[in-house]
Amino acid sequence: MRAQAENRHPDLEAACKHLLSSGGKRVRPALALLTGGMLAGDQERLITLAAAIEMLHTATLVHDDLIDGALLRRGIATLNSQWSPAATVLTGDFIFSTAARLAAETNSVAVMRLFSETLSTIVNGEITQLFTSRGLASRENYEQRIYAKTASLFELATASAALLSPVSAETVETARSFGNAIGMAFQIVDDVLDFTGEQITVGKPVASDLRQGLITLPALYYLELVPDDPDMAQLLSGNHAGEALIQRLVHSIRVSGATRRAMAEAEAHIAQAHAILGGFPDGVHRRALEDLADYFVRREL
Amino acid sequence: MRAQAENRHPDLEAACKHLLSSGGKRVRPALALLTGGMLAGDQERLITLAAAIEMLHTATLVHDDLIDGALLRRGIATLNSQWSPAATVLTGDFIFSTAARLAAETNSVAVMRLFSETLSTIVNGEITQLFTSRGLASRENYEQRIYAKTASLFELATASAALLSPVSAETVETARSFGNAIGMAFQIVDDVLDFTGEQITVGKPVASDLRQGLITLPALYYLELVPDDPDMAQLLSGNHAGEALIQRLVHSIRVSGATRRAMAEAEAHIAQAHAILGGFPDGVHRRALEDLADYFVRREL
Numbered sequence: 001m002r003a004q005a006e007n008r009h010p011d012l013e014a015a016c017k018h019l020l021s022s023g024g025k026r027v028r029p030a031l032a033l034l035t036g037g038m039l040a041g042d043q044e045r046l047i048t049l050a051a052a053i054e055m056l057h058t059a060t061l062v063h064d065d066l067i068d069g070a071l072l073r074r075g076i077a078t079l080n081s082q083w084s085p086a087a088t089v090l091t092g093d094f095i096f097s098t099a100a101r102l103a104a105e106t107n108s109v110a111v112m113r114l115f116s117e118t119l120s121t122i123v124n125g126e127i128t129q130l131f132t133s134r135g136l137a138s139r140e141n142y143e144q145r146i147y148a149k150t151a152s153l154f155e156l157a158t159a160s161a162a163l164l165s166p167v168s169a170e171t172v173e174t175a176r177s178f179g180n181a182i183g184m185a186f187q188i189v190d191d192v193l194d195f196t197g198e199q200i201t202v203g204k205p206v207a208s209d210l211r212q213g214l215i216t217l218p219a220l221y222y223l224e225l226v227p228d229d230p231d232m233a234q235l236l237s238g239n240h241a242g243e244a245l246i247q248r249l250v251h252s253i254r255v256s257g258a259t260r261r262a263m264a265e266a267e268a269h270i271a272q273a274h275a276i277l278g279g280f281p282d283g284v285h286r287r288a289l290e291d292l293a294d295y296f297v298r299r300e301l
Numbered sequence: 302m303r304a305q306a307e308n309r310h311p312d313l314e315a316a317c318k319h320l321l322s323s324g325g326k327r328v329r330p331a332l333a334l335l336t337g338g339m340l341a342g343d344q345e346r347l348i349t350l351a352a353a354i355e356m357l358h359t360a361t362l363v364h365d366d367l368i369d370g371a372l373l374r375r376g377i378a379t380l381n382s383q384w385s386p387a388a389t390v391l392t393g394d395f396i397f398s399t400a401a402r403l404a405a406e407t408n409s410v411a412v413m414r415l416f417s418e419t420l421s422t423i424v425n426g427e428i429t430q431l432f433t434s435r436g437l438a439s440r441e442n443y444e445q446r447i448y449a450k451t452a453s454l455f456e457l458a459t460a461s462a463a464l465l466s467p468v469s470a471e472t473v474e475t476a477r478s479f480g481n482a483i484g485m486a487f488q489i490v491d492d493v494l495d496f497t498g499e500q501i502t503v504g505k506p507v508a509s510d511l512r513q514g515l516i517t518l519p520a521l522y523y524l525e526l527v528p529d530d531p532d533m534a535q536l537l538s539g540n541h542a543g544e545a546l547i548q549r550l551v552h553s554i555r556v557s558g559a560t561r562r563a564m565a566e567a568e569a570h571i572a573q574a575h576a577i578l579g580g581f582p583d584g585v586h587r588r589a590l591e592d593l594a595d596y597f598v599r600r601e602l
Binding site for chain 2 (some may be wrong): 011066090091115123127
């Protein structure tokens with residue numbers, strides 16, 4: 001990934017280094033490598049694929065943080081907090097192009113097709129979030145949102161890895177559904193951590209979604225449990241929600257049991273992921289994927 | 302191209318329609334279709350390629366106009382003049398993803414590879430322009446800039462069309478060099494029109510580059526002819542250049558013969574393009590490409 005920005009403009013190289021320095025969990029590339037390993041895929045092309053997926057993810061984060069005006073990501077300063085919007089837009093574009101170049105290096109038209117479709121899904125989801133989702137308490141909207149935002153990229157990781165492996169179209173489809181299950185779980189847990197986590201472990205301010213008027217699964221369950229909370233009503237009305245209101249709501253949601261219900265839903269997705277994995281060849285890669293799936297519902301709780 | 306935004310968020314569909322409504326000359330798709338036609342390429346895939354190239358071009362314009370704060374493009378309002386920066390960034394991203402999806406539909410890994418490399422070149426050029434080029438009077442910088450901005454995409458059009466045709470790698474390279482020659486000419490003429498054209502024909506304000514401190518070929522020739530113009534010195538120093546100064550400079554450059562010299566350089570590129578075309582199979586496509594090349598140095602002058 002680091003090598004991709006070499007011989008480009010020095011400021012661009014510096015920006016790419018900064019973005020990669022934060023590390024991050026690298027969950028998506030791990031998923032691609034393990035799925036491909038499990039299916040006896042070509043190692044060299046899987047590594048290229050894994051880098052392509054992480055770069056695509058990074059590019060969407062750069063534009064996302066610019067749009068949200070986020071200051072922190074993975075515990076370090078976002079690009080937009082230090083650079084002009086112009087430079088941030090272009091750096092994101094450059095990283096998109098890098099992801100596309102790496103995807104092309106897999107030499108698989110099917111992989112590149114999936115890549116471009118996934119990018120369309122992600123961006124269409126962001127536009128829907130921007131124009132439609134704020135202040136909307138809808139399970140359908142939530143599920144579409146977390147699919148576009150997270151599960152689609154997890155699907156890309158597992159399905160593309162299968163495409164680079166000597167397996168049938170049916171197995172590619174099964175790999176995709178595995179990616180979908182753990183992707184949905186991963187985002188639900190992220191949304192729970194947004195309520196239960198501390199800034200220090202999550203790497204960004206608590207209740208960042210709620211502050212933007214985005215209703216995630218814990219808030220949806222809370223609305224079922226306590227339909228008439230005036231704080232929630234005010235938030236959904238789109239009127240200004242001050243810090244005191246947000247703090248009260250976060251506390252109410254935490255103690256209501258709503259976050260536990262959301263976690264149970266994430267665990268159901270993980271159970272489904274385990275069931276799918278059961279049909280794949282046993283071995284070190286499958287066991288690592290099982291551990292990874294379990295880790296998704298246990299991280300920092 | 303219009304079909305690509307169907308079934309997406311209504312605002313996204315509206316934005317894409319608006320962008321496509323302006324028409325534009327569609328020079329890049331014409332180039333791809335004619336080059337592919339001349340080389341007996343597959344018609345169906347060439348049409349997909351042509352749409353992919355125009356979409357890639359459109360996506361870069363959307364982000365470019367946002368960065369420059371441009372209000373007009375092709376004589377109609379830019380997206381950023383009516384939409385928020387967030388929506389504009391995402392619409393550009395969506396059009397990038399559309400270009401990538403169409404490129405994938407050509408089913409050629411070589412084409413997709415060229416696509417992603419061209420996007421890297423274009424974006425790296427924009428970042429260089431943002432950080433380095435303003436106030437810089439350098440022929441090397443100018444040539445790199447117009448290659449990244451324009452000629453690289455013309456190369457993509459002609460080389461990709463050749464890649465979708467039953468021709469040798471050598472012919473692909475020749476097609477690429479044809480695209481380069483007319484691409485360089487096209488941008489030089491654009492830069493001349495920025496001085497000699499009227500807003501009504503160019504579709505954007507006169508001397509827009511100069512106002513941004515970007516030194517194009519006519520200004521470079523003017524610096525050779527009149528090395529000690531105090532207006533030019535002030536512009537290059539990066540100090541504020543008011544409207545009166547810009548108007549004086551535009552007039553001085555127009556009457557100095559600098560724009561004629563720049564045009565002569567564009568014509569030399571077109572002569573080279575004709576020489577390259579001479580080696581290709583004669584017929585209706587080649588003659589149309591010859592006419593197109595001639596049109597590039599004659600439009601609205």
